[in-house]
Amino acid sequence: MLFPALISTLLLSSSVRAEVYNTFDGPGFPACNAVAKVYRPSTVDEMVSIVKDAAASGTPVRASGNAHMWFDTMCSDDANTIIIKTDAVNGISDLQLDASSGKGSVVVEAGVTFPQVAQWLQDRGAALGYTLVNWNITLGGAIAMGAHRSSLREDSQVSAAALEMDIINGQGEIVHLSKTANNDTWLAATTSLGLLGIIARIKIEVLADYKVWANQTTIDEATILNFTGDQMYDQISPYVTANYWWWPGVKKFHLRTYGVLPVKTFGNAFQSTFSVTPIEGALAKALLNGGQNSSFANFASAATFYALWAAPNFHETVLDFPLLSWPVVGRAFDVLIGGLYPNQKPEWEYDLHGHTLELAVPVGMGPALLRRVRELFDESAAEGKAVTSTYRSGINIKFGKPFDSFLGQTTERVGNVTADWSKGAMMFDFPSFVPTTGDHHRYNEEWYTKLATTLINEFPVRPHWTKNTRQIFGQALKNLDQDSLKRFAAVREQFDPKKTFRSVVGEIIGVV
Template identity: 50%
Template sequence: MPALRCVLFPVLPVAEIIGISAEPYNTFDGEGFPACNNVTTVHNATSVNDIVSLVKRAAANGTPVRASGNGHMWYDTMCSDNLDTVIIRTEFVNRISNLVLEEGAKSRTVEIEAGVTFLQFAEYLHANNASMGYTLVNWNITMAGAVAMGGHRSAIREDSMVAAGVLSLDIVNGDGESSPSLLQGAFTCNTSQWWPYLRKFHWRYYDKVPLDLSNQEGFQNTFSTTDFQAFTAKAILEDRKYLMTSNMLFEATAFALWSSPNFREKKTQKAINQWPVYGWNYDVLIGGPYPDQKPEWEYGMHGATLELAFPVVLANKMLKRVRQAFDEEAAEGIIMTSTYRSGINIKFGRAYYDFLGQVTYNTSDGADWSKGAIMFDFPSFKPTIGDGKRFNEDFYRRLAKTLIDEFPARPHWTKNTRAVFANATKNIDPSHLAQFRAVREKFDPWGTFKSIVGEILGLYN
């Protein structure tokens, strides 16, 4: 399991420039779902040197800059609201090099650039008889992005934080200078799917198995769908804005689909219909789109989400409080359901000192995070008809406020609204925020990389 040495903000040559006037820069959901409300220019960098030169130029002109992989961004929180913002896309700065796998070596390392995605990295390591462990993430997220936001982790049984595998970072600072930054390095996943209307859970767990137990190579479909499935699901879900029964039908259908393994055999593309599923770790942990399918957002199926982390010792109390919130709606005659293909995701992470990460410990809230964290990840379908609001839209806002006000809840840094961040700031250790601000002032004294999240957290006051 080689540790990582990655370029967090790679400089790409200006191979392509998109955009002239200030326009939205969208999330993976596309038009109408901005990650940044107004940006002036989008650069497709192609090398680290490009990134350096672009940042230097921006810093000299006082122009705000944001790096973007964009595979896991849900809301308009990636940038500040400065109309002069420039985006540097890292997609084409994705070299992997210097793999060291010497037998008996004290550490095994590899260097990657900022645009390297999890799937690309996993395939590279697999081809070289290596693995980065059992960290659970999505196939389209960059490694650097996951390290930077501190949210991606695996089970409560093993140290599997993405950031835990990093030995050092080469950082392009706010002046456009590249410098190394050493980090502390270290290196089975449990997930559940909650179906609130049906009052049921699916529990999935991953474990190591002997190589000779099966020659099956399972591959998981995370977000892809067929034309027919997408058309049918979208028709039902658009109705859900007005018809409660459409929501109930969708949850029941999705539950049935997920009751059998959502896997194919990688070599034959045949469906796998029985547990357990055997395969290489990233194929079964992450997977990706099947070769004959497309991601759901390419069919116009869009989502909103809420993800909060809680001390695992408060897991039962938190889940009962969520159940209470659903039951209170039902008492008023409103049945709330899961309207996302995988239900409400319940995930776990082992404690890891990660500063502003979701699983860090020894914080001022007095809660016991040392046993790990439980993540409540509540994605939901966002209609495109009418005013675009979800069925009983206010329920989602009230639930978020309740959980943040009643528990030491921590936000996922790319999957929450501005309002959620503003309310959740009170749950972040003030001394951690002060330390992070000091780091920001050292590496980015002029606020070149300012984001709306940083502003909400008070890092630029």
């Protein structure tokens, strides 16, 4: 066949021209610093052929959906690495839905995104469950990275919806897996970091179509910080999904909560977290860049964004007018995630980029972690270099129901670092604006390093797999369960003995 032969010739070429492979943020934000080639196949069979040829020539491979990364940790630092971009392998088929239970399943291919499958299901009277995540992520990528929604009541990790998977292993063979409790292969596959191979197909659980309401209340910072772990759990757990937005500059929290409604309920709300007009993008960029060397400007921008987020960031889908009061009601995906408003673009197309730190801690320790962060804020202010949130949506505090997976954030596996994860996790997600001027450093850059080191050293935190730097992964390694890492590595050896699939993260945590 011509296609595999051509690939083999390219892979075996002695002259490798390295290129940068970017995150969704685009140029200047690499996911991989140097790769030899990016392939964009359109079928599972083509992906199989590429992997077989790569394995034969000893070429490192990484799969990528829409590069939902923040830092250069996706590949290994081998310039011979090739990328298999999966977004064109996006078939959806075999919907099964039981009318009496309201539950069913559907089969999706590697590159299907959440908006694609949500619309396809809605057209057929079905919907995704509560494991919804960011609108530009592929389902294969979401399962590989352990992506999650925010919930302590419902299954919140995307992998929890997976019933079966086809994975292209390191020899280019398709391995079929079915969900099995306490099976090491399944426990590795449900947060594989792409190190077992390419997740080619997934059979996922779906529900009969429904709508969602969303509400938001404002709470004084002191109330949340003075919670016990049980009080935090009790506030969040009754809802299908819920999260806090923390605005440390004004010492307030927004508590956003969601619940389920019948599909015939009136309401057509549509959320767009990332959608901005050209004027809004230019103003936000100027405002945030002004804070590169000014604490005052950062606090002014934080107060502005806090005021904007007090009102719903929702439109009515039919007439496209903004909704001005809470609560709002709409289709599940439209309310929980949404997409872009008409004639608007995502914020990163206006040079609004972020660096982030995301760490998971047992929910019982959540208030203590937030109090420690407040102490660090206050220390920086006392030193004359006050820091606050410098992004359009404050600090996102999410939650996750326990889910057993070797590398999952919310697993109850504790190893030598003992802590009670049995009620789930609180995820501390702190995005901050990356200035487009000067040296691109944030105001009081050293403070962000101190924040991460303090939390890793003082709490049994686990890192989010795409939202942290190499340094964070290295520091947090001591908090990971060593038995889980060893058992994951053993499964990986079976799937990929030649180590075709490699990444910086896998190397740091010792499973490659």
